[in-house]
Amino acid sequence: MxxxxxxxxxxxxxxxxxxxxxxxxxxxxxxxxxxxxxxxxxxxxxxxxxxxxxxxxxxxxxxxxxxxxxxxxxxxxEPQVIFESSGTTSSTTSRHLVKDLALYEVLSRKTFETIYSPLSDYHIFALLPSYLERNNSSLVYMVENFIYNSFSKFGGFFLNNTEEMVDRMLAADHRKILLIGVSFALLDLVENTALVKKLEPIRDRLIVMETGGMKGRRKELIREELHEILTQGFGIKTIHSEYGMTELLSQGYSKGEGVFELPPxxxxxxxxxxxxxxxxxxxxxxxxxxxxxxxxxxxxxxxxxxxxxxxxxxxxxxxxxxxxxxxxxxxxxxxxxxxxxxxxxxxx
Known part of the structure; x- marks a missing residue:
């Protein structure tokens, strides 16, 4: 060996x-x-x-x-894939040469399931428009792997079709519903009050997880202010967070108040x-x-x-x-x- x-x-x-x-x-x-x-x-x-x-x-x-x-x-x-950071239109991006995608998949799933529960307990909905506009995002790769391993016919990625996303959330069965999204997209969603109001029947099993990031689309906010807006907008008690970046293959997760737990x-x-x-x-x-x-x-x-x-x-x-x-x-x-x-x- x-x-x-x-x-x-x-x-x-x-x-x-x-x-x-x-x-x-x-x-x-x-x-x-x-x-x-x-x-x-x-x-x-x-x-x-x-x-x-x-x-x-x-x-x-x-x-x-x-x-x-x-x-x-x-x-x-040689790397199997090169993940690249989002950055801004005028900045130089980070590049992470990944040689073992299988290891990344195994450990990212293990991390999530250790801190939360098996992926099969969730319908996973991803609202990551700025990431989907690129084809080398580590976050998109990870969430795609999560969606696949959740074995749900309801979850998936959504770009700007939030009405379809909400309809599929409402049609989903008894599992918990995880909405993972970039900050500006979640803020855009809660501003559509009529659409968010439709989530009332599933609010008790809805988990909203922000990954950070305005991507130049909105004014930057401190995390406490962002979470206050989102908790009020979605009508839920806490906002979850993911701490990750292109340069790292592991993630930390927060179940509320911005306190992150880490894998071993x-x-x-x-x-x-x-x-x-x-x-x-x-x-x-x-x-x-x-x-x-x-x-x-x-x-x-x-x-x-x-x-x-x-x-x-x-x-x-x-x-x-x-x-x-x-x-x-x-x-x-x-x-x-x-x-x-x-x-x-x-x-x-």
């Missing part, structure tokens, strides 16, 4: 495998250091070679902008805003000692599913941990970062 296949097996079985998250992360770091020229050059420039890195917090995180300027690839096999192969660290190489106290989710002080930090993501690209990404998002350190919130972005499709303004 190759090193990659051994690491992949450990990744899929993380939790039942004797290796801890830190052990596996360090193994993947060493593998990517030796097999990814871009990551090796960056890590070496920081003197973060395998001889120097013995703990999780010492692993170097690649700035997310490298996905725009360089091909980020571990190993020498994903972890968030918060770095000091003015020092990217220093972490806020108790950097590991789940480790707590002493009183909690809610501090904002830059979000670093460890995504072990990125085994063929780079598992250690320094994002431009800002976040805070919850009091028990088991979840986190996204509260904005660094001022000088690029406008991204999933942008949310900094909460005051």
């Amino acid at each position: 190759s090193i990659r296949e051994e690491l992949k097996s450990a990744l899929v079985h993380l939790g039942s495998d004797p290796r801890s998250f830190e052990d596996l992360a360090l193994e993947i770091y060493r593998y990517q250091f030796h097999q990814n020229p871009v990551y090796q050059a960056y890590a070496s420039s920081l003197n973060k070679t395998p001889d120097q890195v013995k703990r999780l917090e010492k692993i170097p995180f690649l700035p997310i902008s490298f996905f725009k300027s360089h091909p980020i690839s571990t190993g020498f096999s 192969y994903m972890k968030v660290l918060l770095r000091e805003v003015n020092d990217p190489f220093t972490y806020l106290p108790h950097f590991a989710i789940g480790q707590k000692s002493g009183p909690h002080k809610q501090r904002t930090g830059g979000i670093n993501v460890i995504d072990l599913a990125n085994i063929d690209s780079c598992s250690f990404i320094e994002t431009q998002d800002l976040g805070v941990f919850t009091e028990d350190y088991k979840g986190f919130k996204v509260v904005g972005r660094f001022d000088n970062s690029d406008i991204r499709g999933c942008n949310l303004l900094l909460s005051s």
Whole structure:
């Protein structure tokens, strides 16, 4: 068995495998250091070679902008697909070279079903017009896989035909109804009050999940303001959220109030805003000692599913941990970062 296949097996079985998250992360770091020229050059420039890195917090995180300027690839096999970010019409987009679509499908389904329940419990309706206008969106690929594995004849993708979508929701049987949509499209929908009123009979089994993003179609809103508008518009108690991006193959999910849960192969660290190489106290989710002080930090993501690209990404998002350190919130972005499709303004 190759090193990659051994690491992949450990990744899929993380939790039942004797290796801890830190052990596996360090193994993947060493593998990517030796097999990814871009990551090796960056890590070496920081003197973060395998001889120097013995703990999780010492692993170097690649700035997310490298996905725009360089091909980020571990190993020498060709990608099966290249996912590309939405960005804006004037911006350079990120490109993620994905070499194992089957792994992406398995882990994305596993993540959703661990945090929620089996996909067969849902009718899934996707309102992702800006993503459907492209043919290389990781989100569209994931949701398409979800719809297929839900075995529902009612769900599907909808561009601007929201009346047909609502009619099919009303015709759907007793399962829960998951409406996953980009923010501006969900706002457009709730402004059609007569159409949304028709959802009254199914409101108790309706889950609305926003993926963020105005895509230049509307004014950016902070997440709390967006959720307030959507909860009132749909007449439901909470809005769910998905935290994902082109550069990551794993996702986090929030069941309300913007608090994200993560799968076992994903972890968030918060770095000091003015020092990217220093972490806020108790950097590991789940480790707590002493009183909690809610501090904002830059979000670093460890995504072990990125085994063929780079598992250690320094994002431009800002976040805070919850009091028990088991979840986190996204509260904005660094001022000088690029406008991204999933942008949310900094909460005051």
